[in-house]
């Protein structure tokens with residue numbers, strides 16, 4: 374057969390497939406009406422499994438997996454249509470809005486001069502900021518109600534995810550209501566009479582040390598982890614030791630009366646850190662635009678592609694996907710995903726209903742308004 378003839382034949386079959394596909398989708402909408410009337414969930418794992426097994430068994434030689442994949446995708450589409458239909462008939466979701474302007478009990482990790490303080494001040498201008506020694510204590514304080522809002526770093530434009538924050542997210546109950554970003558301008562700070570050539574040891578938060586690794590390596594400086602940039606600067610100021618320095622912000626160096634031996638020493642300039650503002654209960658601003666979820670999926674062929682396909686089917690813009698170890702000795706991971714949207718939007722509600730059914734574990738982390 375000539376190419377054109379084969380293509381004509383494909384076009385003829387495509388017409389039939391499209392018409393059968395649309396007929397099938399209309400039947401699925403009837404199923405959705407039935408499910409609504411009988412209070413049944415859209416997703417029916419047993420029924421899908423039955424269809425997939427039958428399709429694979431009946432397939433022509435070598436086309437089993439291909440047919441199975443096509444039907445799995447078709448059923449994802451039908452679930453999405455049904456989900457949208459059911460949610461469209463429901464009342465619009467109602468959420469509390471954040472009350473950040475009235476908040477009094479606000480806090481972050483670190484001390485005066487830490488970048489977290491700058492971020493917290495940007496969220497809560499002129500408010501007293503309560504400081505905690507660790508990120509975990511900020512989560513605890515929010516969960517217990519000691520703090521109305523807590524501020525934590527989550528992502529740096531140079532070194533990526535702040536894993537200490539992200540790895541605590543499965544352990545505490547909280548909701549992300551806002552995000553902002555702070556330009557991190559690291560400098561090397563030492564005692565007023567210290568000399569660059571005599572410095573051998575540098576102290577700072579591990580994230581800051583990794584962001585300035587080129588500067589440190591080029592001068593063979595030894596780096597030492599410290600709980601945060603501000604406490605490292607304070608320790609250097611009180612040490613009387615002219616061979617040590619801290620990496621901190623210029624404001625922090627000045628606050629501790631330290632000498633700036635080198636400024637803007639990050640590997641990449643400019644260097645930004647994103648911060649999240651968390652609260653205990655679900656609070657969604659009218660203009661919240663980033664939804665964060667955390668999920669795990671079963672370890673079987675196609676499970677990740679099924680999840681990703683849903684974002685495509687609902688037309689959602691995924692802005693971040695990252696995997697983190699579950700940390701139970703296995704090599705299993707949990708995915709952290711951010712995408713654009715507001716929970717008040719019914720199609721987002723439909724999407725989340727649909728998405729969580731395909732996950733082993735699922736946690737909605739927040740819906741943040743982005744403040745810049």
Ligand SMILES: C=C(O[C@@H]1C=C(C(=O)O)C=C[C@H]1O)C(=O)O
Nearest residue numbers: 401404415416417420421448451
């Ligand atoms: C159509 C249904 O809803 C969903 C979609 C299916 C399909 O497209 O065949 C099968 C099972 C359900 O997860 C149904 O329950 O029959």
